[in-house]
Amino acid sequence: MFQIDNSSAITSQPASTPPGPAGFFTDGNPASNLPATIVPAEWLNSVMMEIVNAIKGSGQTLNKAAFNQLWTAMQYAAQNSGVTPPQFDVSTKNATTAFVQRALGNFSGFNAYNANTTLTAANFGQAIQSFAAGAMTLTLPLSNSSPNGFGQCIRFFNANSGISLLTIACQSSDFITAGLGGAVTSIVMQKGDTLELMARGTQEWDIVGGTAALQYSQSLGNTPAQFDNTAKLASTAFVQRALGNYSAQTLVVNGSIALTAAQAGQLIVVGGAAALTVTLPPIASIPAGAAFAFQNGNNPTVVGAAIIACAGSDKFALNGQTYASVPLGGGDNLIAVSDGGAWRVVGGSASLPYSAQFMLAGSGGTYQKLPSGLILQFGNGSAPAGGVANVTLPIAFPNQALAVLASGASNSAQVYIATAGFNNLASIFVSLANAAGAGIAVGYWWIAIGR
Template identity: 35%
Template sequence: MDYPKSVPSVGLVNGQFVDESPIAGSPGSLIPASWGNAVTEELLSVIRAAGLNPNESMNDQLLAALRGKELFDTAVQFDSSKKVATTEFVSRALGSFAGSRGVTAATELTVADIGWSIGLGGVTGYTVTLPEVGSVPAGAVISLHNRNGAVITVAGKSNGQISPQRSSLNSISMSAGESASFVKEGSYWVVYGTAALKYSSAFSNLLATSGYQRLPGGMILQWGSALAMPNDGNDGGSAGVDLYVTFPMAFSNACFSVLGTHVGHKPSLSIIMRNISKTRFTAESPDMNPQAFNYIAVGC
């Protein structure tokens, strides 16, 4: 759209229309019908696109069209151009979640689930598969919350795409009540939230008959079972009598305490702990024979 510069004898001055001047004897500019119609249609097309019917007696329809909801299209998801953003696009891209929904069975999430909060319902376990990490932009987020009573498995579309606490895994488990936000970072879905804690070295553990549990503050709990040898009264000085019990893992700094409980039918039998170090200890009992016991060790 422009002035009718290409039309001969229009009489533009400096590229614009001018009025007739009887005093100066200069004619005014002519407005060709084709140009006048083109300008009118240009304006009417905006009014019609907004869903309004052109009305000759109304002079504010163009403004109403520009303020209306029909004129501007919401850009596609993840659009990062300089197009005008509708409130719908802004709401979907920033601030609150784009929406929320629930699933109760095995589900493959798609790009359309980016920005959504999804509750994992039902009463049995199943697998939720995330979109291919390469199909979404950096910073894309999907948030999951397990309101199921069973364990839910969250898997990547391809192997090694899920990364809790710097790991590279095919899947993670979400126990009842746990939540996780999966954020596209590089070539991974990086996991944030309570579901990631069990994969942290601060919470590392060995859940077995003889095992351990680290806690974030530095405390380490260890447990196991062993035999307490008959007490010879020499505080562990004679070879061949003492039996060392090795902890499942060495304490980083020190073992503060080891508590033992007899396993058997002698309720008054005590277990005596000696030679406690970061890696092991010995145990004795006043009985004539070796006695089984369970222990808990506390250290850091």
């Protein structure tokens, strides 16, 4: 394309004349004396400059030997001539690629509801939030009311107070295809859940996103290595394989230590050449259910017991009693679990002395029950004149009296003869006599065995 350049051309464009009535070219008609249309320089200049400006506007330089410059300018205009509307413009303006890219991921609008509401076709494409004080239901518009017939979506977010539920329900005979759940007519969303539904244009809605969809899915993932400790997602196989293990081990050998909340779930192994104290973290810093496991690996005949102590005024709760600390003898183990207010001992050999199956009971510790049902009872006293004393046992044997023994408790060199027997399951008698067989008032010890 080139601008006219022969010797009869002038160097500046003449001024335009006032516009006349719009018309059309004609070749004329001599028979009717209709003259042909005169093509003035003003019109030719107008056409020429329209073409020249289109070519130059596309960034090209006029080239007298090129005959496709107007076509190139038209292609450029098709790709670059749009004006990008404001980001959230909703008018009939043409959208540029920049406008479309900027709109991706957004919604057509937003609505929030705090009461049961039936949605309409106007809600398609929107993000919808619930913010009720209690549970509420939002009913979907009819699937076949989707403006485009199918493919239109609605996104929901449950922001109700507390843990209030949001139910998304269908109208009429509509249903939701819910993966493993099959066809359902409603979906319950927990607090914080999201849900995206797409209308199929008939009677069907499809779940296409959101956390509420997980209840209907079966996600299959890779199982990490057995002791993986990263942010990877765990499969059910990983969880099952981890059960029974501890999160880590802490070895305590060089003196006493105060544990922290970060060590919950660990096995704490006590070692070293001297007895030491391991102090639990403050109960207030630990959630209920957090646990610590302890093992004393020392030889009990060489190193004394370690002490597992509570922090501050915290206590162990054992057999209805509270204790500030529990000794952990060599070879012993102990599991302590927080209940939010105290440490509950739920296992381990170190808890056996506090068990009703083993612990000493009675005033000053005068009987002991064993897991087999055997009961040992013991005590002392002084025989009255005549040498016979009746003793009420600390507890009555519930089933059978097996044996009773007694001995004199005097420090003299005199020989005493002590005999004992059962009066019944609740009492015994002790008889003390000198070598001649005469009863004598003297101190004695006794032990009774039964079950």
